[in-house]
């Protein structure tokens with residue numbers, strides 16, 4: 001790909017410095033050179049967004065809906081090409097990547113509808129002759145900071161509601177996946193987005209991300225990524241009273257009740273723990289299994305995991321693509337080594353895989369025999385690694401599921417309606433799955449976690465308006 005620079009006020013502004021975007025399935029394949037922006041580019045983008053704001057905020061909702069609909073059309077038309085690019089850049093398999101592009105299109109379509117569905121209310125006053133109105137207005141310029149693991153879905157689920165409700169945007173994608181974000185920015189322009197409503201600044205978090213958190217013209221910052229960086233963004237942006245929304249990590253439990261259907265349980269665990277190379281905030285990283293079915297479940301899980309094919313994300317028939325880069329691979333290996341040496345746990349899988357191309361290929365790993373206090377069962381690893389935890393009974397399973405600093409999603413496999421209902425009530429998580437993998441959510445409903453998994457209003461669905469609009473109360477005497 002050519003180096004396009006940063007998109008600011010509708011123009012691609014070239015950059016003096018560039019970073020290579022490398023294919024994790026084949027480290028000899030350079031996808032392109034991408035701009036290393038910094039505080040100067042963020043300042044220009046924030047000014048452009050602020051300038052574009054009044055007209056966009058005042059535009060009829062149908063005009064905003066038309067742009068978002070056109071973005072959805074373009075994403076759908078280019079699904080195959082963008083899916084290939086995304087798989088090449090991030091390393092999820094091509095079917096997963098194409099599904100992510102389709103998901104981004106659904107999100108833009110949904111928020112095109114939301115733009116015209118925004119309602120307020122009118123109420124009687126305590127005072128005779130006075131009418132009270134409550135209306136939602138845009139927040140202003142929204143800074144968007146996104147991680148590498150969903151290069152188009154997360155930029156979509158933050159940009160689409162921001163724009164639908166009349167805000168303007170400065171997007172900073174993760175350094176590892178600028179190519180997909182550049183394509184999204186081109187689609188915005190092609191879809192008729194007025195200059196300045198959507199600005200893109202690529203570059204490192206330490207300069208571009210920090211500048212977004214600090215910039216006085218940026219009224220709200222929505223961030224998805226790690227807890228450590230989220231904490232910094234929150235401290236910086238909230239210190240100047242900007243709105244902040246954080247979506248962070250997870251250590252998501254999947255309970256396998258003694259009454260579970262084993263086929264369903266194994267499929268849910270394999271999909272939840274290992275698909276997308278386990279690099280999902282919603283991945284099932286703790287498989288909590290009742291003693292009564294522990295052995296048969298583990299046997300079948302290991303058999304199914306062994307059969308997974310690992311290799312080039314673009315090859316047909318591959319179940320698991322590469323780990324995103326050498327740093328994440330080193331992290332995964334460090335946790336595996338910790339489990340083997342310090343904890344003396346049974347580690348199945350987790351070997352490096354040699355393929356036809358040089359890539360970061362790691363066989364999915366199951367770590368058995370450790371309890372919930374082990375480091376590998378407490379810290380987010382963000383790789384194709386799952387801990388299997390044996391518990392005495394259902395009550396212990398619920399307690400262990402909730403014994404975590406995180407609270408993004410929790411799942412249970414059970415054939416008992418009362419266990420399903422009970423678990424949904426008692427799980428301390430933003431989302432609960434019954435007989436479904438923990439990863440894989442719908443685009444039209446709220447998304448988000450509790451505790452250290454999230455901060456501020458939830459994302460997606462109609463709920464997104466809580467963050468991307470602000471309420472104005474009017475009193476009118478007549």
Ligand code: NAD
Pocket residue numbers: 145146147148149150172173174175203204205206208209210213224225226227229230232233247248249250280281380382408449453
């Ligand atoms: P990260 O925190 O390293 O980076 C996220 C973004 O922040 C990137 O764009 C990065 O460049 C930027 N950044 C880095 N330093 C910054 C700074 N000082 N100031 C401002 N921005 C900065 O996360 P990552 O490695 O890209 O993604 C993995 C993490 O994201 C995992 O913890 C995962 O659980 C989380 N995640 C959460 C969700 C969710 O919805 N809860 C979804 C996907 C990923």
